Amino acid sequence: MYLTNLNERQKELFIQLSIHAALANDILEDAEATLISEYCKEMAIENPGVEVKMDLKDVLLELKAISSEQELNIITFEIAALFVFDNEYDKDEKCFMNKLIQVFNIDKEKLKKMFDHINEYSQLVGRITSNLLD
Secondary structure (H helix, E strand, O other): OOHHHOOHHHHHHHHHHHHHHHOOOOOOOHHHHHHHHHHHHHHOOOOOOOOOOOOHHHHHHHHHHHOOHHHHHHHHHHHHHHHHHOOOOOHHHHHHHHHHHHHHOOOHHHHHHHHHHHHHHHHHHHHHHHHHHO
16 A cells, blocks of 8 residues: 555665564465555566565564665564455464564554554455445
């Protein structure tokens, strides 16, 4: 939704971060791969596939170094959306998110609000879809 605000390097790193996130529980769901593809379309970049090309720690540290607080919030929000896209948010994904917010210096209350907004949005889309298709 807000990924077009990122610069080219941030976009590349975001895709690598998304791949790591999707693989956090060692299972790459089709829905997660589809969402990564959609991220690429939104950012108007070539889809590099789902191969990990950088170490997670290096991705996080470089993103932290080259991104503003607002950009880090955008990245965190989109990774949170990726985690709940398959309707599951397991312990491995929570562990991954805790690493991310620690490096990005985002407090847990802000993260909770992000998840709340994502859930509200999903519910709203569900109600709209239901009303349109009934």
